[in-house]
Structure formats: structure tokens, C-alpha cells
Amino acid sequence: MSLRLSPWRALAPWLISLLVLLVIPLLVSSNGTFSIINLIAINIVFALSYNMLLGQGGMLSFGHAVFFGLGAYGAIHVMNLIGDAGYDGQGFWAHFPVYLLPLVGFATGALAALLVGWPFCRRAGTAFAMITLGLGELVAAGSQMFPTVFGGEAGVFSNRMVGPVWFGLELAQPADVYWFSAFWVLLAVFAMWAFTRTPLGRMSNAVRDNAERLQFIGYPPRNLRFLVFIAAGGFAGLGGGMAAVNYEIVTPESLGLLTSGLALLMAAVGGLGVFYGPIVGAIVVTVMNSLLSDYTDASILYVGLVFLAVVMFAPAGLGGGVEQVRQSWRRGELTRQLPGWLGGAVSVLLIALGLVASIELVYQLSHGRDKLAQVLGLQPDPSSPLVWLGVVALFAAGYGVARASKNYREARS
Amino acid sequence: MSHALTIDDLKKSFGPAEVIRGVNLRVEKGEVHAVIGPNGAGKSTFFNLVSGAFAPTSGEVRLHGQRIDGLAPEKIQQRGLARSFQVSNVFGNLSVFENLRCACFKQCAAGYTFWRPAASVKRANRRAEEVLAMIGLADLRDSPAGALPYASQRALEIGMTIAGEADVVLLDEPTAGMSNTETTQAIELIRQVAEGRTLMIVEHDMGVVFELADRISVLVYGEIIATGTPEAIRNDPRVKEAYLGEEAA
Ligand SMILES: Nc1ncnc2c1ncn2[C@@H]1O[C@H](COP(=O)(O)OP(=O)(O)OP(=O)(O)O)[C@@H](O)[C@H]1O
Ligand SMILES: [Mg+2]
Numbered sequence: 034m035s036l037r038l039s040p041w042r043a044l045a046p047w048l049i050s051l052l053v054l055l056v057i058p059l060l061v062s063s064n065g066t067f068s069i070i071n072l073i074a075i076n077i078v079f080a081l082s083y084n085m086l087l088g089q090g091g092m093l094s095f096g097h098a099v100f101f102g103l104g105a106y107g108a109i110h111v112m113n114l115i116g117d118a119g120y121d122g123q124g125f126w127a128h129f130p131v132y133l134l135p136l137v138g139f140a141t142g143a144l145a146a147l148l149v150g151w152p153f154c155r156r157a158g159t160a161f162a163m164i165t166l167g168l169g170e171l172v173a174a175g176s177q178m179f180p181t182v183f184g185g186e187a188g189v190f191s192n193r194m195v196g197p198v199w200f201g202l203e204l205a206q207p208a209d210v211y212w213f214s215a216f217w218v219l220l221a222v223f224a225m226w227a228f229t230r231t232p233l234g235r236m237s238n239a240v241r242d243n244a245e246r247l248q249f250i251g252y253p254p255r256n257l258r259f260l261v262f263i264a265a266g267g268f269a270g271l272g273g274g275m276a277a278v279n280y281e282i283v284t285p286e287s288l289g290l291l292t293s294g295l296a297l298l299m300a301a302v303g304g305l306g307v308f309y310g311p312i313v314g315a316i317v318v319t320v321m322n323s324l325l326s327d328y329t330d331a332s333i334l335y336v337g338l339v340f341l342a343v344v345m346f347a348p349a350g351l352g353g354g355v356e357q358v359r360q361s362w363r364r365g366e367l368t369r370q371l372p373g374w375l376g377g378a379v380s381v382l383l384i385a386l387g388l389v390a391s392i393e394l395v396y397q398l399s400h401g402r403d404k405l406a407q408v409l410g411l412q413p414d415p416s417s418p419l420v421w422l423g424v425v426a427l428f429a430a431g432y433g434v435a436r437a438s439k440n441y442r443e444a445r446s
Numbered sequence: 447m448s449h450a451l452t453i454d455d456l457k458k459s460f461g462p463a464e465v466i467r468g469v470n471l472r473v474e475k476g477e478v479h480a481v482i483g484p485n486g487a488g489k490s491t492f493f494n495l496v497s498g499a500f501a502p503t504s505g506e507v508r509l510h511g512q513r514i515d516g517l518a519p520e521k522i523q524q525r526g527l528a529r530s531f532q533v534s535n536v537f538g539n540l541s542v543f544e545n546l547r548c549a550c551f552k553q554c555a556a557g558y559t560f561w562r563p564a565a566s567v568k569r570a571n572r573r574a575e576e577v578l579a580m581i582g583l584a585d586l587r588d589s590p591a592g593a594l595p596y597a598s599q600r601a602l603e604i605g606m607t608i609a610g611e612a613d614v615v616l617l618d619e620p621t622a623g624m625s626n627t628e629t630t631q632a633i634e635l636i637r638q639v640a641e642g643r644t645l646m647i648v649e650h651d652m653g654v655v656f657e658l659a660d661r662i663s664v665l666v667y668g669e670i671i672a673t674g675t676p677e678a679i680r681n682d683p684r685v686k687e688a689y690l691g692e693e694a695a
Contacts, residue, residue: 232551232567233560235540239548242537242592248519249497249529250610251552260558 046309047223054215058208067207073319074214075275076299078221080311082268083296088305089229090261091241092154093162096169097269097296100142102288103172104270106182107141108134108277109189115196130197131204135217135274142270146263154258157244169290176285188284191277210279217275225268226308237261269296298336302343304350313351330400331392338388346381369445376438383431390424449511450475450614450644451496456505456515458488458495458668465491467668468505473614478645480655483665484688489648490532492665493616496646497529498522509614523552528612532619532648534599538592542583542602545591546574549609573609581605581635597628604635614644621654633657656680664688 061067079101086092111126112134118127153164176183183189193204203209228234236257240247244254277283286292295318303314318336325332347354358374361367394415413420451473458466465488473479481489494500496507498519507515514522537545550570551557565571578584581601586594591602604620617639621632633654639645640658649655655662656676663673666688672679679685 227563228560230563230565231560232556232564232570233558235544235548235564236551236557238540238544239537242539243535246531246535246537246606249499249523250549250606251520251523252557253518253520256558260560264560 050219050222054219057215058211064207067211069319069323071207071210071214071275071279072323073316074218075272075279076295076315076319077218077312078272078275079269079296080299080303080315081222081225082265082272084300084305084311085225085228085237085261085265085268087297087300088310089234089241090157090237090258090265092157092258092262093297094165095162095290095293095297096165096167096172097265098290098292099169099172099288100145100266100269101273101276101292101296102283102285103145104138104142104273105277105283105287106189106273107270108138108274109191109281109283110182111137112191112193112195112277112281113189116192118196126196128197130199131193131195131278132199132202132213134278135221135271138274138277139267139271142273143263143267145270146266150259150262150266151255154255154262157240157254157258165293166290169288169293173285173289176288183285183288184283186285188282188286190282193278193281204278213278214275217271221268221271222312228264229308233257233260233264298340302340302350304352304354304356306349307352307356310350310352313355317351329393329396331396334392335389338385342381342385346377370442373438373442373445376434376441380431380433380435380438383427383434387424387427387431390427394420394424448475449473450477450509451646452506452508452511453496454506454508456492456495456507457503458491458500459503465668466495466502469665469668469670471663471670471673473644473646474661475644476642477660478640478647478658480659480662481646481648481665482650482652482655482662487665488668489665490618491668493529493618493646493648497527497616523610523612526612527614527616528607528610529616530603530607530618530620532622534596534603536591536599536602536606539590541588542591542594542598543574543578543587545602546577546605546609547571549606550574550577552610573611577605577609580638582631597624597632600624600628600632601635604632604639608639608643612643615639615646617645617647619648619650621649621651629654 057070061070079097082101083094083097086094086097111129112131114126115129115131118124149168153161153168177185202212204213236247236252237260240254240257240261247254247257273283273287276287299314299318300311301314302318303312304310317339321336321339322332325335329335343350349357358367358371361370394413397413398415449472451471453469453471456466456469457464469492481492483489491500495502495515498514498517498521501516505515506513509522509525509527512525514525514527537548540548547564547570548557550573551567553573554567554570556564556567556570559567578587581604583598583601583605586598591599594602600620600623604617607615607617617636620636621629624632629651636645636647636658647655647658649658659676661674662676662679663670664679664682664685665671671688672682672685674682
């Protein structure tokens with residue numbers, strides 16, 4: 034018979050999220066930390082919107098940033114309209130609070146997807162990937178040709194301290210923006226989760242699994258892909274709108290391939306197959322990006338390595354891993370299976386440490402100094418064979434643990 | 447217009463290969479019509495033409511008197527013709543129930559709905575539960591369809607085909623690869639499916655065919671060489687030579 038969740042079980046993740054969002058400002062005081070948290074919120078919305086396409090709808094896009102960026106541009110131009118209208122000004126925009134700009138982002142993103150999406154959605158797979166790649170490049174290049182809209186290299190600036198303020202919700206400090214981000218991230222995540230429960234959400238899974246069969250139950254795959262594409266574009270735009278308010282500047286970079294790649298990276302690291310996967314991915318990748326760049330010049334390399342490690346060793350992503358552990362626990366097999374998994378994790382960690390050490394040492398050889406080593410108070414000598422022996426030992430230990438835990442897993446499966 | 451399907455001079459070529467070479471057939475409303483023939487005769491291709499998977503090279507297909515040849519599969523489905531596949535063709539990552547419910551959305555005009563939960567589309571849920579019970583997979587309701595045992599997946603394949611309440615149903619080798627017990631269950635299911643519907647079925651198992659069919663057509667090298675009651679087909683010398691004889695040998 035059906036295993037339906039009790040209402041409390043279904044509500045729990047939302048109550049916990051709400052609680053976490055309410056507690057964060059009690060624990061955090063520095064503007065820097067608030068900035069990172071605000072960025073995490075933006076990236077959660079962006080990564081989840083990307084997963085509506087890839088994880089839910091089976092459409093691999095390399096141009097999703099177009100809708101994020103256009104949403105951001107839409108929002109920042111409206112922010113300027115609000116500013117131009119002035120506090121006591123006349124007209125519609127004079128009464129439009131900056132707080133609602135993510136809605137403008139949503140509308141812009143969805144409209145853009147509606148305008149360009151139909152020809153894209155004929156096929157999924159490689160054709161779709163190629164076309165979206167082309168779109169991304171086209172829009173990024175095209176943005177340089179319309180400096181009045183996209184602001185050229187420098188982008189479009191604005192000021193979020195304009196327009197009517199509702200309920201005293203000012204947007205001066207990053208800490209103020211936190212409440213804005215918390216509100217919108219919760220709303221957007223809930224909306225995207227609710228979407229997965231609707232008939233269209235389910236049909237988007239069906240088109241992912243088997244587009245051919247879909248036709249024989251009465252639906253052309255293209256229509257379904259198109260609707261999902263519009264929805265995903267809208268939510269990406271909503272994230273863009275949040276970014277516009279957060280940064281008060283939007284540059285053409287936000288439309289480009291790197292930003293699109295970030296969405297794919299976050300979603301894949303977190304896991305495409307579980308709803309909360311991209312949330313985990315967005316948190317991990319954003320924190321890594323933000324923190325590592327303070328400590329090492331190779332931060333992008335490390336994010337890339339994490340991506341590689343996940344794709345190779347945990348293709349279901351971090352969220353998929355969590356889900357596996359949960360199911361094992363439910364079946365009462367966790368005590369039996371966990372040691373094997375932990376061993377695997379430890380081996381990956383050891384090998385990663387070895388890699389980090391090698392990269393930093395090589396970096397030190399070529400640049401003469403190393404931030405990470407300095408921060409850690411280490412003075413390793415890259416020309417000393419002993420240091421390199423240590424690195425080799427790390428790799429060897431990682432390999433050993435990997436073998437042992439693999440044997441353990443196989444013996445117990 | 448008492449024919450559910452009217453097929454006139456239907457032809458299909460893949461490049462130089464002429465696979466369907468002028469099929470004429472009348473399927474009466476409410477009958478169970480079996481299509482038999484040797485491997486590679488074009489049975490699946492014939493179903494593909496009728497259900498819209500391929501457009502015919504020439505010829506006409508009428509469903510309840512209306513032309514459907516060359517229409518897209520979803521258009522044909524909307525007019526009340528559904529089909530199953532020889533190789534199970536389900537939504538692998540969705541649960542059994544979800545597979546069935548997705549197959550029910552069309553008749554509720556709900557597939558594009560994004561403003562309310564799927565659970566609130568009462569009619570689709572009711573129908574999906576009904577079909578779930580009918581195909582005997584209630585125990586596997588929440589299992590991913592891709593992980594089902596073979597026979598269960600075949601049952602789901604049939605379930606998805608009939609979930610949309612089409613009145614003309616084509617089943618392509620529904621019992622292929624099943625054990626004897628599984629086949630007996632499948633026959634029971636197909637009998638229920640045939641209730642109040644027109645059923646066309648491709649089947650290699652002669653036991654199943656003679657048990658279920660009101661009439662049989664024999665397709666050999668893209669042509670129907672005989673159509674008739676099981677009795678007539680059994681005794682038709684051409685059929686014996688072309689097909690049954692071959693089996694006996
Ligand atoms: N899409 C296609 N392109 C080219 N040739 C095809 C195509 N589909 C089928 N054929 C050819 O048409 C012929 C008939 O195939 P079909 O699958 O219709 O036979 P069948 O009667 O269903 O056989 P079986 O009993 O094995 O299922 C075969 O020779 C096959 O190779
Ligand atoms: Mg066949």
C-alpha cells in the first residue's frame with residue numbers, strides 16, 4: 034500500500050529551514066559572512082532552476098545563465114526606473130518596492146525563455162546542449178553591441194535604497210539584504226518544490242525518462258519541454274533579480290558561459306536526482322569559491338577537482354549520497370554498510386590532500402610563495418625530497434584505504 | 447461505419463526495403479483481432495504505422511471512419527487509439543503508480559497543469575489506482591518502473607496503454623518472454639482489457655492467439671495473406687505453408 038508522509042513529516046524540512054533562516058542572523062554579525070550567505074541564497078535559486086531542466090526534465094543546458102543574467106538586467110533597469118521616479122514621484126514605478134524586484138527578474142527570465150525556447154525544445158540531448166551553448170555565446174557577445182541595455186564591459190549600476198519601503202524592510206547593509214534573500218530563497222525553493230508535485234512537474238520527469246512513450250499517452254514532448262524551459266528560465270531570472278538587488282550592479286559576465294557552467298557545477302556536485310541536491314551543491318560550491326580564494330590562488334582548480342571527484346566517485350552527487358545513507362538506515366543496514374562508505378570517503382579525502390599538497394608545492398616552486406601554507410603556518414620546502422615523500426605517502430595511504438574499503442563493501446553486498 | 451479500423455493499401459518502405467507491401471484490413475468494433483506472422487514480417491511496423499510512430503509511405507488508415515494516417519502519435523491517442531510496445535517502454539525512474547497516473551492525465555486534460563498538485567487531480571488518481579489493481583501491481587505501487595521484474599514491467603506496459611481509456615487498443619506481443627503462469631495471468635488481464643474495447647494483438651504464442659482472438663490476420667512479408675476465424679486460419683493451406691507449417695517443422 035502507499036506510504037504517504039504524515040503532514041508533520043512533510044512539513045518538517047520547511048519548518049527546519051525556516052528556523053535555520055531565523056537563527057542565522059543571531060549567529061552572524063560580520064558583513065562579509067552575510068555577503069556570502071546572500072550569495073548562497075542566489076545560487077540556491079539558480080542551481081535549483083537549472084535542475085528543473087537537467088535533473089527533472091532531462092535537458093542539459095549550457096546557456097542557463099542567459100535567463101539568470103537577463104533577469105538580473107531586467108531587475109536592475111527597473112531599480113533605476115524606481116530611482117528615477119523618486120520617493121514622492123508619480124507613475125507606477127514610484128510605488129514599486131525594490132523588495133519585489135525578483136518578480137521582475139522572474140518575468141524577464143520567463144519571457145526570454147518563452148521568446149527563444151520553442152525551437153530549442155524540439156529535441157533534448159546533444160542538440161539541445163549545443164543550441165543552448167550557442168545561445169549563451171550569442172547573447173554574451175550580443176550584449177557588447179547594446180551598451181545602453183547591458184552597460185558594456187562595466188555593466189549597469191544602480192542603487193537599491195530607492196522606492197517605497199514596506200514594513201520598515203530597508204536594504205542598506207548586507208544584514209538587511211539577508212532578510213530579503215531569506216524571504217525569496219524560501220519562497221522560490223518552495224515554489225520549485227511544489228512544481229515537482231504538479232502534473233506538469235511529473236510529466237517533465239516522464240519526458241526525461243522516455244520522450245517517445247510520452248507521445249503515445251497523448252503529449253508531444255516538445256510542449257512539455259517548452260513549458261519546463263519557461264519555468265526554469267523564470268526561476269533563473271528570479272535568482273538574477275536577487276543578485277541585482279544584492280550587488281547593485283549587473284555585468285555581461287552574468288550572462289556568459291562561466292555562469293552557466295557554475296549552475297551545472299552546483300547542480301551536479303549536489304546531485305541531480307534528489308530535489309535538495311542542488312541546494313547542497315550551491316552551498317558547498319559557493320562556500321568553496323568564496324573562502325578558498327582568500328587562501329589560495331588555485332581555488333578554481335580545487336572547485337574543478339571537487340566536481341571531478343563527485344562525477345567519478347559519487348555520480349549521484351552529495352545529495353544522492355545522503356539519500357543512499359538514509360535508505361540504508363531505513364532498511365537497518367547502516368551499521369553494516371557505513372564503514373565501507375566512510376572508508377571510501379576517507380580515501381578520497383587522503384588523495385585530495387595529496388593533490389592539494391602537490392598543487393600548492395608546485396605553485397610555490399613557480400611563484401616563490403604559497404598563501405595556503407602561510408595561512409596554515411607551514412614552511413614546507415618544495416625542493417626537499419622528504420616533503421614529496423610525504424605527498425607520496427598521502428597518495429599511497431589513500432589508495433590503500435580505497436582498496437580496503439572496496440573489499441569491505443564487496444564482501445558485504 | 448461499424449469498423450473501428452479501416453486500412454487500405456497501406457505501404458511502408460525504409461529506403462529500398464519495402465516492409466509493408468499493401469495491407470488491407472477491416473477491424474470490427476469490439477472484436478479481438480490477432481495479427482500473426484513470422485519474425486520480421488512487419489507486424490510491429492504495421493502497428494507503428496497505425497499508431498503514428500511512422501507515417502506510411504502510401505495508403506490510408508481510418509479510425510472510426512476518420513483518416514489518421516500521418517498524424518502524430520499524440521493526435522491519434524487523443525482520438526482513442528492506444529498501443530503497447532514489444533519491448534517495454536515505460537518511464538524508468540518514475541514509480542509504477544506515477545507511470546499509470548501520467549498515462550491518465552490526457553483524458554483529464556491535466557498534463558500541462560502547474561497550479562495544483564497532481565494528487566488533487568481526482569479522476570487521474572482514481573483511474574491510476576483502478577488500473578494498478580487490475581494489472582496486479584498494487585504491491586509494487588511505489589517501486590521505480592525500471593527496476594520491476596520482467597513480467598511486472600510487461601503488465602505495466604499494458605496498464606499504461608489502457609489507462610487512458612482508449613477504445614481501440616493495440617498490444618504488441620504482450621506475453622513474449624513470460625513463463626506459463628505469467629502467460630496465464632496475462633491472458634486473464636488481456637481478456638479484461640478486451641471488455642468493451644476493440645483489441646488488436648500481435649502474438650507469437652498460438653495458444654494465446656487461439657484462446658483470445660475472434661479473428662486472425664496472417665502477415666507474411668508485409669502482406670496479409672489471410673484473415674478469418676481461428677478455425678478458418680487453422681485450416682487455411684496457405685497459412686499452414688507460410689507460417690504454421692514452419693512452426694511445426
Ligand atoms: N525503422 C526501421 N528502419 C529500417 N528497417 C526497419 C525499421 N523498422 C523495421 N525495419 C525492418 O522491417 C522488417 C520488419 O520488422 P518488424 O519489427 O515490423 O517485424 P515483426 O513482424 O514485428 O518481427 P518480430 O516478430 O521479430 O517482432 C525487418 O526486416 C526490420 O529490419
Ligand atoms: Mg515485432
